[in-house]
Amino acid sequence: MHWFFLIEESFKTMVHSKLRTFLTMLGIVIGLAAIVVMVAIGQGVSQQIQDQISSFGDNLITVFPAPPNTSGARGSTSSGVRLTKDDYEVIKKNSEYLSGVSPIVQIFAQLITSQGNWNTRLYGASEDYLDIRKLELKDGRNFTYQEVQSYAKVCIIGQTIVENLFPDSDPLGQTIRVNKALLTVIGVLEEKGSNSFMDQDDIIIAPYTTAMNRLGTSRRNIQQIVCSARSKEEMDLAYEEVRTILRQKHRLSDTDEDDFRIQNQQDVLEASKQTSSVLTMFLACIAGISLLVGGIGIMNIMLVTVAERTKEIGLRRAIGARKIDIQQQFLFDSVVICIAGGTVGILLGVSVVALLKVVTTLTLIISPLSIIVGFTISFATGVFFGYYPARKAALMNPIDALRYE
Amino acid sequence: MDEIIRIENLVKIYSQGQESEVVALQGVDLTINKGDFVAIMGASGSGKSTFMNILGCLDTPTSGNYYFNKEDVTKMDDEQRSFLRSRSIGFVFQNFNLLRQSNSVENVMLPLLYWQKLKIKSLKDFKKQRKIFATKAEDALKKVGLYERRFHYPYQLSGGQQQRVAIARALINDPNVILADEPTGNLDSKTSIEIMQIFTKLNEEGVTVILVTHEHDIAEYAHSTVEFKDGKIVKS
Numbered sequence: 001m002h003w004f005f006l007i008e009e010s011f012k013t014m015v016h017s018k019l020r021t022f023l024t025m026l027g028i029v030i031g032l033a034a035i036v037v038m039v040a041i042g043q044g045v046s047q048q049i050q051d052q053i054s055s056f057g058d059n060l061i062t063v064f065p066a067p068p069n070t071s072g073a074r075g076s077t078s079s080g081v082r083l084t085k086d087d088y089e090v091i092k093k094n095s096e097y098l099s100g101v102s103p104i105v106q107i108f109a110q111l112i113t114s115q116g117n118w119n120t121r122l123y124g125a126s127e128d129y130l131d132i133r134k135l136e137l138k139d140g141r142n143f144t145y146q147e148v149q150s151y152a153k154v155c156i157i158g159q160t161i162v163e164n165l166f167p168d169s170d171p172l173g174q175t176i177r178v179n180k181a182l183l184t185v186i187g188v189l190e191e192k193g194s195n196s197f198m199d200q201d202d203i204i205i206a207p208y209t210t211a212m213n214r215l216g217t218s219r220r221n222i223q224q225i226v227c228s229a230r231s232k233e234e235m236d237l238a239y240e241e242v243r244t245i246l247r248q249k250h251r252l253s254d255t256d257e258d259d260f261r262i263q264n265q266q267d268v269l270e271a272s273k274q275t276s277s278v279l280t281m282f283l284a285c286i287a288g289i290s291l292l293v294g295g296i297g298i299m300n301i302m303l304v305t306v307a308e309r310t311k312e313i314g315l316r317r318a319i320g321a322r323k324i325d326i327q328q329q330f331l332f333d334s335v336v337i338c339i340a341g342g343t344v345g346i347l348l349g350v351s352v353v354a355l356l357k358v359v360t361t362l363t364l365i366i367s368p369l370s371i372i373v374g375f376t377i378s379f380a381t382g383v384f385f386g387y388y389p390a391r392k393a394a395l396m397n398p399i400d401a402l403r404y405e
Numbered sequence: 406m407d408e409i410i411r412i413e414n415l416v417k418i419y420s421q422g423q424e425s426e427v428v429a430l431q432g433v434d435l436t437i438n439k440g441d442f443v444a445i446m447g448a449s450g451s452g453k454s455t456f457m458n459i460l461g462c463l464d465t466p467t468s469g470n471y472y473f474n475k476e477d478v479t480k481m482d483d484e485q486r487s488f489l490r491s492r493s494i495g496f497v498f499q500n501f502n503l504l505r506q507s508n509s510v511e512n513v514m515l516p517l518l519y520w521q522k523l524k525i526k527s528l529k530d531f532k533k534q535r536k537i538f539a540t541k542a543e544d545a546l547k548k549v550g551l552y553e554r555r556f557h558y559p560y561q562l563s564g565g566q567q568q569r570v571a572i573a574r575a576l577i578n579d580p581n582v583i584l585a586d587e588p589t590g591n592l593d594s595k596t597s598i599e600i601m602q603i604f605t606k607l608n609e610e611g612v613t614v615i616l617v618t619h620e621h622d623i624a625e626y627a628h629s630t631v632e633f634k635d636g637k638i639v640k641s
Contacts, residue, residue: 004531005518016506315502318463319516319574320491322484398463402498 001325006332013333021337024301027294028341028381029348032374034287036349037356039370042283044363046276053269055192055200057134059099059232060265061239063087063225063246082221083260085212088126090249091225097238099230100128103222105211111204112177113165120161122178122204124211124222130156132228140172140187148207151214156187158203178206179216239264291377294341295385302334302389313393314401327394334386335379342378346371408475409581409613410437410460415469417455417636429455430466431636437615439581442608444616444624447633454586456633457617461494461584462486474581491519495575499587501567503559503574510555513542513573545573549603565596572603582613589623601626 001009014021065083088103095101105124110117123129130142143154155176162171175182183206192200208222229238239262246260306313313326350371353364417430430452437443447453458464459471462478463486471478473489481489490496495516503512517538525531546552549569559567568588575583585604589597605626608614616627624630632640 001518002523002525002531004525004528005535008535009518012506012511311502312504315496315498315504316515316519317487318461318490318496320487320519320578322487322519324484325487325519399458402463402502 001321001328003328003332006329007336009329010333010336014336020301020305024298024337025341025344027297028291028338028378029294029345031287031291031294031381032342032345032378033349033352034290035284035374035377036346036366036370037352038283038287039280040349040353040364040366041362042276042280043365043367043370046273046280047365048363049272049276050269053265053272055134056265057132057228058265058269059229059235059238060132061098061227061229061235061242062263062265063091063227063242064261064263065221065223066259066261083223083225084221085208087246087249088222088225091227091242091245092126094245095227095238095241097230097234097241098227100132100228102126102129102132102226103208104129104224104226105208105222107179107211107215109178109204109215111161111165113174115167115169116165118161118164120202120204122155122206122211122215124208125205126208128228129205129226132226135192136190137187138190140185142187143207148209151209152207153181153183153210153214154186155183155204155206156189157185157205158189158201159191160199160202161204162188176204178204181210181214181216183210235264235266291381295381298334298338298381299385299389302330302386303392305333306330306389306393309393310396310401310404313396314398314404317396317398318402323394326396327390330390330393331383331386334390335382338378338382338386339375342375342381345378346374349374407439408436409439409441409473410435411470411472412436412460413470415456415459415471416467417452417459417464418467421467429636430459432469433636433638435631435638437582437613439613440608440611442604442614442616442626442628444618444627444630445633446617446619446621446624446630448619451633452636453617453633457584457586457615460615461496462490487519488521491516492578493581495578495580495583497568497571497575497583497585497588499590501559501564501571501591503567503570505559508556508558509546509551509562509570509573510539510542512559512570513545513577514538515574516578517541541577542573545576546570548576548607549573563596564592565599568592568596568600569603572600572607576607576612580612582615583607584615584617586617587619588616589618589620597623 063083083103085103088101091098092101102125107122107124108119109122110119127143127145127148130137137156140156142156143152147154155178157171165171165176166174171185171188173184175184189201189203212220227238227242229235243258243262247258250259252259316326350366353366356362357364412433412435415430415433419427419429433456445453445456455464459466462473466479474493478486478489504515507515523534525534543552543555546555549572551566551569551573554562554566559570562570589600592600601623604614604616614627616624618624630640631638
């Protein structure tokens with residue numbers, strides 16, 4: 001039978017048994033809608049992670065104190081090695097490919113003003129920190145090199161802290177008590193918004209010298225040194241440069257391993273991309289299971305349909321249909337149902353995603369690829385689960401089929 | 406007269422070699438000429454149904470020869486027999502066997518859809534081809550006097566009307582032979598007469614009609630009668 005006529009025959013059958021067609025489609029509809037939504041969630045999450053990592057700057061190089069593979073035994077011998085202010089200064093002084101260097105000293109602190117108090121993490125950093133982290137000032141100014149050198153009691157705060165500590169007044173020029181010191185607010189950061197992992201506006205930055213010496217506890221060590229390469233292209237050069245400088249500074253011989261760890265932002269991004277693509281795959285697999293169930297439903301109903309249309313099969317064979325004609329017809333029915341169900345499912349999935357975007361703050365991404373793959377899967381489901389029933393129909397003995405009651 | 410069907414020493418054994426072996430036909434010879442009107446009679450189990458199935462190329466004999474239009478059917482494969490059925494044989498069944506989802510015209514044109522090598526490349530071609538088929542179907546419906554009901558669905562038709570649609574379907578390919586298996590079995594006597602008059606008319610127009618029935622007054626419409634008993638022809 002020519003496929004134009006196949007379409008007509010298939011359409012007539014579907015319209016004739018609307019309820020059955022609908023129920024058969026339902027499994028595929030739900031399966032594909034689930035795939036579209038799940039993949040949108042997975043890709044949304046991965047996009048969010050990558051945005052966050054990128055928001056730190058794609059030219060970021062971070063130095064940590066210990067190598068990542070320190071075993072217990074070696075850990076004890078190298079436990080004395082920490083990053084110090086001198087490490088920072090030597091990098092700052094000797095680097096050629098870096099546009100900014102800042103140590104980071106993190107202190108958990110309680111911030112107190114006349115209008116409230118707030119527990120958060122204070123970042124002690126250098127004057128380069130805002131540039132390295134790509135933070136913009138909304139009001140006021142950054143602290144200067146001189147202020148860092150003079151342990152100035154100044155700070156820059158983010159919107160969350162403004163809202164909690166200075167709900168009804170301009171924070172600029174006011175003081176915040178941090179542990180034992182009074183810090184004057186000289187700058188307010190632009191709002192960055194929160195994501196599902198952390199509030200990026202819950203931030204207070206002070207000169208690292210102040211953080212190390214004036215906030216009650218005296219600290220000698222710094223937790224990280226963050227550097228920005230001059231450009232993305234010079235990342236590798238900058239990486240090697242920082243490493244060479246630190247090895248010299250730490251007096252490591254050629255055979256010694258690094259007693260610090262340098263993390264390249266590109267690597268972090270790559271790693272997170274991998275992790276999140278695994279997440280997306282995982283979610284897609286869960287949705288795929290529902291599609292599989294839908295597919296089995298199709299096979300089930302197709303088998304019932306074949307049994308129910310036995311007489312029709314016998315008749316068609318008698319009036320000249322070949323086995324292949326019968327097989328094509330049933331296969332076609334199943335494929336049409338799957339593609340129609342798939343289309344409805346994709347539309348449903350896209351609608352659900354659109355709705356979720358309105359009612360939640362989730363980041364959801366519908367990629368054209370997931371829609372193309374969705375169509376392909378529904379077609380494949382139709383062929384795969386329609387083949388056996390169609391084959392069964394084709395191989396029926398026409399005499400038995402005609403006699404079937 | 407030209408022969409259309411020649412059957413020689415036809416044997417059909419079911420489950421051959423097993424305990425449940427059944428010999429349905431044991432050496433049947435029959436020749437039917439073009440334009441004949443033959444009634445096949447016999448009690449149930451006499452082998453007449455098996456004979457009809459083989460005659461209609463739906464089944465193959467265990468041994469013996471079957472020539473349809475001088476072609477050896479026993480040497481044909483499934484596809485070739487399908488082709489023969491679609492071009493040369495029209496079937497009419499006791500229970501009409503119309504498709505519920507199709508109206509009269511669509512039911513009648515169904516055999517045409519299985520014609521191979523239709524040249525359809527666009528929707529326009531398809532519509533054109535469908536129109537040709539539908540016109541043929543309407544002509545066939547006119548022959549059985551059911552043109553007015555061409556857009557009715559089977560459930561909107563009486564039994565007699567459904568059987569007339571089925572006859573139109575059997576006619577659409579201009580077959581050499583119409584095989585009617587108890588065509589009046591589900592109809593009242595008045596309607597049965599109408600149906601038999603249609604067969605008579607078709608036969609007068611030159612169509613070979615082979616009729617299976619167990620009713621003698623129906624068999625009277627035929628020009629000759631073949632009677633089966635225990636897998637053999639006992640009277641012809």
